[in-house]
Amino acid sequence: MPSRVYECIAKINDTIQANKDFLTDLDREIGDADHGVNMARGFHAVTEKLSQDETDIGAALKKTGMTLLSTVGGASGPLYGTAYMEAGKVMAGKTELTAEDFGQILDVAIAGIQKRGKAERGEKTMLDALIPACETYHAKVAEGADLVTALDAAIEEAHKGIEFTKTIRATKGRASYLGDRSIGHQDPGATSATLTLETVRDFLKA
Amino acid sequence: MVGIVLVSHSWKIAEGIKDLALEMAQGFEGIRCAAGLEDKTIGTDPIRIMEAIQDADSGDGVVVLADLGSGVISAEMAIDMLEGSVKVQLADAPIVEGAVIAAVEASIGSPFEKVLEETEKTREFHKVQS
Numbered sequence: 001m002p003s004r005v006y007e008c009i010a011k012i013n014d015t016i017q018a019n020k021d022f023l024t025d026l027d028r029e030i031g032d033a034d035h036g037v038n039m040a041r042g043f044h045a046v047t048e049k050l051s052q053d054e055t056d057i058g059a060a061l062k063k064t065g066m067t068l069l070s071t072v073g074g075a076s077g078p079l080y081g082t083a084y085m086e087a088g089k090v091m092a093g094k095t096e097l098t099a100e101d102f103g104q105i106l107d108v109a110i111a112g113i114q115k116r117g118k119a120e121r122g123e124k125t126m127l128d129a130l131i132p133a134c135e136t137y138h139a140k141v142a143e144g145a146d147l148v149t150a151l152d153a154a155i156e157e158a159h160k161g162i163e164f165t166k167t168i169r170a171t172k173g174r175a176s177y178l179g180d181r182s183i184g185h186q187d188p189g190a191t192s193a194t195l196t197l198e199t200v201r202d203f204l205k206a
Numbered sequence: 207m208v209g210i211v212l213v214s215h216s217w218k219i220a221e222g223i224k225d226l227a228l229e230m231a232q233g234f235e236g237i238r239c240a241a242g243l244e245d246k247t248i249g250t251d252p253i254r255i256m257e258a259i260q261d262a263d264s265g266d267g268v269v270v271l272a273d274l275g276s277g278v279i280s281a282e283m284a285i286d287m288l289e290g291s292v293k294v295q296l297a298d299a300p301i302v303e304g305a306v307i308a309a310v311e312a313s314i315g316s317p318f319e320k321v322l323e324e325t326e327k328t329r330e331f332h333k334v335q336s
Contacts, residue, residue, distance in 0.1 A: 038249070066253075069283070073215075073249020075276035078283045081252075116279060174275055 002052035005060040008203045009050060013043040015199040016192070026188040030175040034074050035188040042072035042080070055095050062088030075117070075173060076189065079126070082116045083109035097204075099147040106134040106154075117172060124170040124182065126189035129161035133197060151201045158194040165190050208312040208321045209236040209262030212305055213255055213272040213281045217242035223302055227309035234313035237305075238262040240284075250276050255284035259294050267293035267318035269308050269325055271301045295322055303328035 002010070016023075016039045023036030046067045054060045065084030069077050086108040090101060110130050114120070121131045133154040140150035165187035173189075175182045210227075214220040220241030228234060240258035243249040255270075262268045272281040281296050288294060297304050308325040316324070 034248070070251045070253040071243075073243050073247070073251065073276075075279050077250070078252055078276065078279045082283070116283060 003055045003060075005057045006050060006052045006054055008200065009060060009064055010047055011203050012196055012199050013047045015195050016040055016043045019192070019195055023188050023192055026186060026191060029185040030170065030178055030182045031188065032074070032174050035076060035192065038072045038074045038076055039080075039192055042068045042077065045071040056092070057094050057097060058088045058090070058092030060088075061085070061091055064088075076192070078116050079113050079189070082112040086112040097147070099141050099145075099150060102147055102151070103134075103138050103141055106130070106137055110134055119172045122168060123172045124165045124168050124175060124187045124190075125172050126187070126193040128165050128168075128187065129158040129190035129194045132161050133158040133194075148201060148204050151197065151204070155194065155197050155201060158190075158197055162186050162190045162194055207234075207236050207264055207315060208266045208308075208318050209238065209259075209264060209268040210305065210308045210312055211255065211258045211262050211268055211270045211281075212237065212239045212241065212301065213250060213270060213277050214239075214241040214301065215248045215250055215273060215275075215277055217246045219273065219301075223305045226302070227305045230306055231309035231313035234309055236262055236264065236312055237309060250280040252280040252283040252287065255281055256287050259284060259288060259292055263292045263294070267295075267321075269312070269318070269322050270294060270296045271299060271304045271308065271325070272296060273301050293318060297322060297325040299326045299328045300331075303331055 020036040020040040024033055027033050027035035046064050049067045050063050061084050065081045069081035087105040090104045090108055119125045119127055121127050136157040137150045137154040140153045170176045170182040212220040212223055220239035224237050224239055238258040238261055240255040259268050270281050272278045285294055304325045307328050308321055311321040311324045
């Protein structure tokens with residue numbers, strides 16, 4: 001039987017595969033029409049390369065990041081790759097995930113994405129979903145919420161973040177070449193980041 | 207001799223630029239391409255870029271040229287992953303002009319700093335006289 005962490009990552013793969021065309025269509029509007037295809041290729045490779053017996057969450061996340069790095073092909077490769085690898089450092093040697101751990105994962109993943117992409121909030125990127133989600137997550141945990149409850153609230157903010165990306169102009173990535181033409185479209189990266197959070201929540205709830 | 211790594215989403219672009227650069231720097235053997243994915247589809251791969259940098263280095267350092275978007279992000283990531291084990295820098299320069307100048311400079315034995323400096327001067331090359 002596969003380990004819990006393998007199952008969770010396999011669920012993320014299922015979500016990405018199911019939304020492959022949706023993500024690519026979003027990217028066709030404002031980018032190079034490859035986000036869904038790239039992410040699907042990357043996560044398919046992850047499910048093949050990651051050992052089903054891996055119980056060390058940190059090792060599994062690191063392997064996921066390294067695999068995404070060399071198989072995604074677009075900017076999401078280094079961005080998601082860095083996020084998972086940084087998360088892997090937080091979880092090194094751990095086989096259980098606590099609410100505090102997940103908060104730290106969000107922190108380091110966001111810091112890694114920011115460092116690699118040199119982006120801030122408000123530039124129509126995945127950070128517009130992840131940063132508000134992370135802030136709300138920490139606030140809820142501070143109030144005593146458990147992981148799933150805090151993540152529920154965080155996902156609501158991530159969705160607001162996606163809506164926000166429709167109202168702004170892209171200043172990072174391929175979409176920035178379009179200038180004002182990027183307004184009105186939601187960011188594919190913010191969408192895939194939110195789908196990932198939802199999948200983790202659903203997995204933990206089940 | 208200073209090595210050169212060409213990073214592009216497209217394998218054809220990188221190979222084409224390499225051919226063009228070698229016309230001006232015949233016999234220069236320090237150029238490597240890290241372009242496209244393993245199956246030659248469009249994309250960039252930081253791991254392959256890192257390996258190309260290691261392969262291009264003969265001890266005198268490596269200048270990297272990248273095309274756009276994730277080409278730049280992947281090149282930066284590859285350089286970070288080397289953790290200082292190779293003297294390497296991403297040139298702030300257009301990849302075609304930069305590669306030609308870098309190859310010429312490297313082939314005449316210029317040191318790393320000179321190759322990088324001349325490569326980056328190509329940012330100021332004008333195609334239309336104003």
